[in-house]
Amino acid sequence: MLIDWFTVIAQIINFLILLFLLHRFLYQPILKTIDQRQDQMQARWDAAEAEQVKAAAAAKEYHQAQRALEAQREQLLSQAQAEAAALRHQEVQQAQAELAHKRQQWATALAHEQHSLLTDLQAEFGAQMVAIVRRVLQDIANTDLEAQTVYAFQQKLRGLDDGQRRAIATAFADHPVTVQTSDDLSEASQAALCQTLRETHLLNGQAIHFERSPQLLCGIRLQNDAYDLAWSAEDYLQALEKTMRSAQSDSHSQGQSARS
Amino acid sequence: MEITPDHIIYWQSGFFKLNATLVFSWVTMLVLVFMAGWVTRHLAVGPDRISRWQHGVEIIVTAMRDQIGDASRQDARPFLPFIGTLFLFIATANIIEIIPGLMSPAASLSTTLALALCVFIAVPLFGIQSLGWGRYLQHYIEPTPVMLPFNLISELSRTIALAIRLFGNVMSTSLLVAILLSIVPLFFPVVMQAFGLLVGVIQAYVFAILAMVYIASGMRRQQAKTDAADATVASEGQA
Numbered sequence: 001m002l003i004d005w006f007t008v009i010a011q012i013i014n015f016l017i018l019l020f021l022l023h024r025f026l027y028q029p030i031l032k033t034i035d036q037r038q039d040q041m042q043a044r045w046d047a048a049e050a051e052q053v054k055a056a057a058a059a060k061e062y063h064q065a066q067r068a069l070e071a072q073r074e075q076l077l078s079q080a081q082a083e084a085a086a087l088r089h090q091e092v093q094q095a096q097a098e099l100a101h102k103r104q105q106w107a108t109a110l111a112h113e114q115h116s117l118l119t120d121l122q123a124e125f126g127a128q129m130v131a132i133v134r135r136v137l138q139d140i141a142n143t144d145l146e147a148q149t150v151y152a153f154q155q156k157l158r159g160l161d162d163g164q165r166r167a168i169a170t171a172f173a174d175h176p177v178t179v180q181t182s183d184d185l186s187e188a189s190q191a192a193l194c195q196t197l198r199e200t201h202l203l204n205g206q207a208i209h210f211e212r213s214p215q216l217l218c219g220i221r222l223q224n225d226a227y228d229l230a231w232s233a234e235d236y237l238q239a240l241e242k243t244m245r246s247a248q249s250d251s252h253s254q255g256q257s258a259r260s
Numbered sequence: 261m262e263i264t265p266d267h268i269i270y271w272q273s274g275f276f277k278l279n280a281t282l283v284f285s286w287v288t289m290l291v292l293v294f295m296a297g298w299v300t301r302h303l304a305v306g307p308d309r310i311s312r313w314q315h316g317v318e319i320i321v322t323a324m325r326d327q328i329g330d331a332s333r334q335d336a337r338p339f340l341p342f343i344g345t346l347f348l349f350i351a352t353a354n355i356i357e358i359i360p361g362l363m364s365p366a367a368s369l370s371t372t373l374a375l376a377l378c379v380f381i382a383v384p385l386f387g388i389q390s391l392g393w394g395r396y397l398q399h400y401i402e403p404t405p406v407m408l409p410f411n412l413i414s415e416l417s418r419t420i421a422l423a424i425r426l427f428g429n430v431m432s433t434s435l436l437v438a439i440l441l442s443i444v445p446l447f448f449p450v451v452m453q454a455f456g457l458l459v460g461v462i463q464a465y466v467f468a469i470l471a472m473v474y475i476a477s478g479m480r481r482q483q484a485k486t487d488a489a490d491a492t493v494a495s496e497g498q499a
């Protein structure tokens with residue numbers, strides 16, 4: 001018979017024993033190890049995911065900070081640019097003001113120098129002109145300048161109208177009169193001048209005092225405390241100075257328009 | 261020549277006897293338990309410290325667990341000790357046959373019948389554990405109580421078929437090798453021995469999978485009926 005029932009029962013018992021032993025020594029430890037490994041891997045996976053989330057949050061925070069820094073940089077840059085522009089504008093204005101001030105100073109100094117130059121030039125020119133006229137008169141007309149000056153002054157006095165004569169006579173009345181000339185007059189010239197003053201009724205017996213005044217260029221001045229009557233070449237010199245100033249002004253304005 | 265190792269008796273005292281089937285079964289058990297104990301003595305959890313033996317055992321265990329899961333469509337953990345032990349015992353018993361002087365205990369109809377009886381007992385045990393006594397026993401009288409004898413015969417015939425299939429395959433392979441050895445003593449028996457190893461492992465796989473299918477089909481059939489009844493009650497309640 002192929003079936004031995006004792007063997008069947010024994011094999012069932014053997015199988016159950018083997019089932020218990022393998023469960024105890026094989027399946028349980030192996031499955032436990034696999035589960036532990038799975039848990040470990042899951043824990044690592046969870047940790048990695050948590051780290052990934054943390055890293056994403058950190059990256060987001062970093063990007064936000066970067067954007068904030070960028071915005072701050074832009075703001076600072078624009079602020080610096082505005083400050084630089086304001087400072088530049090201020091510096092330019094300050095430089096322009098300083099330049100205008102310097103130009104004003106320069107113009108003032110130039111005007112002052114020009115005035116002094118013209119004054120000196122006028123004095124020098126007047127002196128030279130007087131010397132030239134004196135020499136010309138001496139060489140050509142065989143007469144001196146003072147005599148011609150007195151003669152010209154006499155002609156001026158004779159040319160006054162009645163109203164002017166009365167006004168001058170009234171002003172000179174009862175006061176001593178001083179006659180100033182640029183150079184000493186000869187006695188003939190003094191006498192001729194006194195004669196003319198009396199003929200024209202400008203003076204009526206007042207005392208006449210002659211004196212030399214170098215500032216008076218080629219002229220004669222009658223003065224007392226109340227009135228001053230004079231004729232000299234200074235009027236001509238002043239007209240000449242005016243002409244020179246006008247010519248200089250025209251030249252300056254032409255130079256400026258050419259530069260612009 | 262002995263057809264079955266049951267007939268090789270080393271010692272006998274009345275009903276009790278010590279035959280080759282029991283001895284080779286113990287050898288198989290010793291090999292399995294010794295290897296299991298030796299491998300699992302120092303198990304490493306970390307993936308970088310696992311030994312090659314542990315790797316191999318883990319591959320075998322997880323492969324069995326996956327196959328059980330695929331066959332049962334359920335959590336494989338409750339079935340792994342039973343089905344896994346069936347597979348490992350039969351496979352190891354068939355593999356040790358290549359050692360000269362050893363025979364496969366699976367070549368004994370007593371062994372295969374014992375294993376089939378274990379499956380026969382395990383099917384209702386797992387069913388009752390899953391569904392309870394009443395709901396499990398109910399399927400024997402369905403669709404009508406008249407079907408009770410037929411259902412019982414079906415269970416018995418399935419167990420007998422399981423036992424005889426394994427016995428026939430293993431015994432026939434051994435017998436075929438023995439016959440070929442007597443006819444062509446050189447070279448060809450070696451090939452057939454290797455073929456016998458393959459057949460032995462395949463038979464172990466088939467036996468274990470069939471056992472799992474029987475257990476799972478009993479549980480699933482009853483579970484499907486229960487689920488359908490629950491769904492009907494729920495739909496009626498909603499209506």
